[in-house]
Amino acid sequence: MANENKWGSSLAFILAMIGSAVGLGNIWRYPYVLYSNGGGAFYIPYLVAIFSLAIPFLILEYGVGYNYQSSFTKALIKIKPKFEFYGWVLPVVVFIMAVYYSTIIGWDGIYLFLSFFKGWGANPNTFLNVNLLQSTDSLSGVFNFIPFVAIFMIAGWFIIWFISHKNLDDGLGKVCKVFVPVLFVIMFFIVIFSLTLPGANIGLAELFNPNWSLLWHFDIWMAAFGQIFxxxxxxxxxxxxxxxxxxxxxxxxxxxxxxxxxxxAFENFAALGVFSILGYMSLQSGTPVSQIITQGTTLIFVVYPQVFNVLGTIGLIAGPLFFFTVYVAGITSMLSAFEVLSISIQNKFSLTRRKATLVLCLVGGFASMVYATSAGGYILGIADIFVNNIVIILSVLVECIIFAWIFKAERLIDFLNSRSKTFKLGKWWLIHVKYIIPVILIVIWVGGLYELLSIKTTESVIIIIVLALITIISSLIFTKRPAKTKDWFETEERIK
Known part of the structure; x- marks a missing residue:
């Protein structure tokens, strides 16, 4: 039986995919990666990553997804029944990612609320780590529950449920049609405003100052492919x-x-705004940009509040706009991660979209409470390495091999070309998906594994083992449980 969920238009599909791609990583991660990996020189490996990995793989994934018009898991069973276990591993891991992603959304929701009156005070760093998160770098912090953080995380899960439980085009489709353009418009005004700040040129000069010597280092290439991924x-x-x-x-x-x-376009445009603001901060404080910039949550929840404090009354407008932008980016990305496991459960266990969404939101909301503790940030960092640097990359490697070799990617060429109004696929595409992309993924995976092995604390090992067990046991349960629908093993194919 084909999927009953359908996009109302091609625009809804494209905006949903853009909403999935555009997220927190574009706003805080990319500017740092660009700056710390050669500045302008970074664009060479960045463009290579786009053309050798991103575009060919997306087309492959789209083509096979269209062909089976079903969940990822169900499609793998059609390709070969013994692949069902792996077909559950990827959705489970992506759901684990959605669970800790809800933490960042919760934090941002708090800052969206605080931004209307600059509730973070004169020292945003102390407020974040001491007053709000009460951060600890050990598992002992899990016994210190922070209700205020939990409330905003639960609010995020409610929004996810409210959007996802509706029919596809009435829920996710409408949200993406409205919020994705809003996201781009708000970021446009923030960046334009940032470019007018005194000292903006200082930050931009730091950002684009190319360090060509780094092109001979493996790290810059690893960073470029990792960022695209x-x-x-x-x-x-x-x-x-x-x-x-x-x-x-x-x-x-x-x-x-x-x-x-x-x-x-979005992440490079956002980088202009980020470094314009950092240049302004550098001019005001007399501190070099290199000493101001930091990665990750600090860049959003410490640096930006400092800027909004300096901006005075203007900060009361710019602050809410910025944190609302980040919130929208987080919600659209989390929706896509949530959908992967949801549709697989609907397909196998004959659950309605409403029931599957409710169950997953309850499970995810409950599981996410571990991040509403003093150890939340500590556990999140390790979970992020486990998911993104190890499991996802290895899963994609397997996926690429299955789709390109066992499914036979050449089956897609005539069909995709017949509907393309721009470019046509040829042998170059087959070479990429069969040979080049698997080699790239192996290199990236080895690099990620090295980073994981560099974490040698007993507690971090425990967290990784627990996450691995959750992934394996959950996938086994989903695999072994009998299907509630007769057509679980009878997926139709659109492309003959």
């Missing part, structure tokens, strides 16, 4: 799932190009 959510099942909802007239090649272009 991270920001586009490659292989996390969102592209496959969303493509399965498309109609027969969709141009999947063009859609893939639009998504990659929109994602890259």
């Amino acid at each position: 991270f920001s586009l959510s490659l292989g996390m099942g969102a592209g496959f799932t969303y493509a399965s909802y498309t109609g027969d007239d969709i141009d999947l090649i063009s859609s893939g190009l639009y998504v990659v272009i929109a994602n890259s």
Whole structure:
């Protein structure tokens, strides 16, 4: 039985995919990666990553997803029944990611509320780590529950439920049609305003000052491919799932190009705003940009509040706009991660969309409470390495091999070309998906494994083992439980 969920238009599909790609990683992660990996020189490996990995793989994932018009798991069973266990591993891991992603959304929700009156005070760093999160770098912090943080995280899960429990086009489709354009418009005004700040040129000079010597280092290439992988959510099942909802007239090649272009344009435009603000801070404080910039949550929840404090009354406008932008980016990305496991459960256990959404939101909301403790940030950092640097990359490697070799990617060429209004696929695409991409993924995975092995504390090992057990046991349960629908093993194919 084909998927009953359908996009109302090609635009809804494209905007949903852009919403999946554009997220927190574009706003806080990319500017730091660009700056710390050669500045302007970074664009060479960045563009290589786009053309050798992002575009070819997205087209492959879209094509196979469209063909089976079902969940990722169900499609793998059609390709070969013994792949069902792996077919559950990826959705489970992506759901684990959605659970800790809700933490960042919860934190941002708090700052959205505080931004109307600058409730973080004169010292945002102390407020974040001491007053709000009460952060600890050990598991002992899990016994210190923080209700205020939990409330905002639960609010995020409620929003996810409210959007996802509706029919696809009435819920997710409408949200993406409204909020994705809003996200781009708000960021546009923030960046334009940032460029007018005194000292903006100082930050931009630091950002784009190319360090060509770094091109000979492996790290810059690893960073470029890792960023593309991270920001586009490659292989996390969102592209496959969303493509399965498309109609027969969709141009999947063009859609893939639009998504990659929109994602890259957004993160590079956002980088202009980030470094303009950092340049302004440098001018005001007399501190070099290199000593101000930090990675991750600090950049959002410490640096920006400091800027809004300095901006006075203007900060009361810019602050809410910025944190609302981040919130929208987080919600659209989390929705795509949530959808991957949801549709697989609907397919196998014959649950309605409403029931599957309710169950997953309750489970996810309960599990996320471990991040509403003093150890939340500590556990999140280790969970992020486990998911993104190890499991997802390895899963995508397996996915690429299955789709390119066992499914036979050449089956897609004539079909995709017949609907393409821009570019046509040829032998170059087959070479990429069969040979080049697997080699790239192996290199990235080895690098990620090295980073994981560098974490040698007993507590971090315990967290990784627990996450691995959750992944394996959950996937086994989903695999072994009998299907509640007769057509679980009878997936139709659109492309003959």
